[in-house]
Structures are given as C-alpha cells and as structure tokens.
C-alpha cells in the first residue's frame with residue numbers, strides 16, 4: 001500500500017528552505033490548516049507525506065482538556081512522522097488556555113502552540129472563544145503573554161476585522177506581536193462572513209506587508225495558483241484547507257510551481273494512482289480513527305478525485321450508499337467495473353434522507 005506515498009515529497013524543498021518561520025524549522029511554506037473533524041492524525045500524516053511543510057491539529061478545547069474529556073484528549077494523538085506540528089487550542093481566557101496547554105504538552109511534544117481567534121461558530125463564540133476574542137484585544141494579548149513561558153513559539157489564527165470595527169486587523173496583530181506572538185495566520189474573511197463569499201486577499205496583503213515574514217495567509221486556496229497568489233501578496237506561508245479535500249494532489253502541484261522536483265505522476269495522476277491513494281488513506285483512517293471517519297473522508301474525496309472522468313456520478317452515488325469500510329474498499333478496488341456499467345437511473349427514493357444532497 002505504501003506504493004505512492006513513500007516518494008518522500010515531505011523532504012522536497014523550494015529554494016531558501018529549510019528555514020525557520022515563526023520559530024519553527026520547515027521544509028516549505030505550504031502548511032496544512034487546522035480543520036475541525038478532519039485534520040486528525042491519519043490526515044496529517046498523509047498530507048505530510050504529500051509534501052506540506054507543517055501540519056496543525058484541529059482546534060482543541062482547553063477547558064475540555066483539563067476537565068478530563070477522553071475524546072478531547074484523543075485529538076492530541078499523532079504519529080512521530082507528522083512533525084513539525086502545531087497544537088491549536090481555543091479558550092476565552094488565559095487561565096483556561098494555560099491549564100489546557102499544560103495538559104496537552106505533558107501528553108505529547110508539539111512544535112508550536114496556536115490560539116484560535118478565528119472560529120465563527122456559535123458553539124465556540126458564545127463562550128467568548130474563537131473569533132469572539134477579536135472583540136477583546138486585551139484578553140487576546142494576555143493569552144499570548146501567558147503562553148510564552150512554555151518556551152514554544154506562540155502563534156494565533158485570526159480573521160480580518162470588519163470595516164466598521166474600532167480596531168484594524170493590522171492594529172490587532174500589532175497588539176498580539178507586542179504581547180509576544182511569534183506568527184499570525186490571517187483568514188481573509190470577517191467572522192460574520194463565516195465561510196461564505198470570497199476571502200479578501202487584499203486585506204491579508206495589507207497585514208502581510210506591514211509585518212514581513214510574520215504573516216500566513218488563508219482563504220479560498222483551491223488551486224496551486226490560488227496558493228501562490230498569497231505569496232505574491234507578501235505572506236510567508238499559506239494554509240491549505242478545504243482545497244486538500246477537493247484535490248488530494250494540491251500540495252505536490254503547488255510545490256512544483258515553487259520549483260520543487262515533483263515526480264510527474266503527481267502532476268497528472270491516473271485513476272489507478274488516485275484510487276490506490278484513497279485506499280491507502282482510508283485504511284490508515286480506519287485503523288487509527290475508525291470506520292465512520294474513514295467513510296466520511298473517503299466519500300468527500302471520492303466526490304473530488306474523479307471529477308471530469310466519465311461515469312463519475314455513478315461512482316459517487318455508490319460511495320454515498322456504502323455503509324461499511326469493507327464496502328467502500330470494494331468500490332475503490334472495483335471502480336473500473338462501476339464506471340464501465342451502463343448508467344443506472346438513481347432516484348431520490350433509493351437514497352436514505354440527506355445522502356443525495358451531499359454530493360449534488
């Protein structure tokens with residue numbers, strides 16, 4: 001199974017690398033974003049092998065960690081091969097975050113601690129965490145200051161400020177840097193925009209030009225060109241987020257544009273390679289995180305992997321119907337038979353509620 005992924009893309013470096021960014025030594029500036037429910041251990045290892053320069057945990061509740069939540073602690077799990085890895089925590093105040101960080105760092109080694117000041121979801125903001133901290137610059141800075149004694153680089157991920165805000169994005173960053181922040185990622189959407197609309201690269205550029213070398217960009221990175229645009233705007237790193245699920249080869253394609261020596265099969269992968277890779281990833285998730293995670297990720301990736309191939313709708317629909325990893329494996333192994341079958345007319349009645357909509 002380790003047929004493709006052992007190409008060691010993870011040591012592939014553009015000119016000027018390896019170098020330290022935000023206090024961490026990295027091989028390249030394309031990093032895996034934190035994605036709740038997605039960037040668990042197997043996904044991090046997979047994309048590390050596909051070439052990302054650094055991976056993030058998903059956001060982890062500091063309060064959940066010190067209240068002893070087993071599920072929360074499991075989010076810290078990871079393999080040795082995924083370093084460098086940034087631990088992302090969320091909390092509304094410095095006391096909680098320090099207690100959470102103490103527990104996390106006793107469990108395993110991380111290369112940086114990052115504070116989530118970007119999540120716009122009500123279950124996070126209603127307790128004063130995530131993007132709610134953008135409205136509380138004093139506590140945001142205090143959190144950074146109190147994390148410094150752990151001795152790791154301290155990072156933050158924020159969103160751009162709305163135009164009517166009484167503090168600009170640049171001033172908010174200045175406040176965090178003064179408190180000791182070593183690096184800041186800026187997502188070019190306001191909290192109110194959540195994940196809709198188009199991320200403003202110009203707003204990210206303004207901050208990147210004000211703090212050279214200290215800003216990473218995020219927002220709408222679906223193609224290699226989208227990612228490169230952030231470098232052109234002055235960012236020193238870019239976070240690949242939803243784009244990695246639409247194109248598993250997004251990272252090698254971007255590394256190639258940055259001048260890395262990427263094997264040609266990664267630039268124009270055939271269907272055998274695509275299915276083998278998805279099987280490899282699915283197996284790993286099944287063995288580590290369990291069946292439901294393996295099915296969730298492989299369904300999402302199946303929808304994207306075969307884009308443009310004839311018969312793909314059929315394959316995706318079958319993917320939506322499978323109920324076990326064994327069935328999914330069977331589908332991925334026998335994709336040729338399915339694609340060559342005459343189109344079966346599926347009706348909504350044949351699908352359990354909610355499944356058709358997931359892919360259409």
Ligand SMILES: Cc1cc2nc3c(=O)[nH]c(=O)nc-3n(C[C@H](O)[C@H](O)[C@H](O)COP(=O)(O)O)c2cc1C
Nearest residue numbers: 033034035036058059157187218219220221241242
């Ligand atoms: C499903 C999902 C989960 C996310 N989870 C996190 C998270 O845990 N922490 C965080 O800082 N950002 C999180 N984000 C935001 C992404 O890291 C990224 O900033 C955002 O998706 C914009 O990039 P994109 O438009 O290229 O996807 C999440 C986004 C999505 C879609």
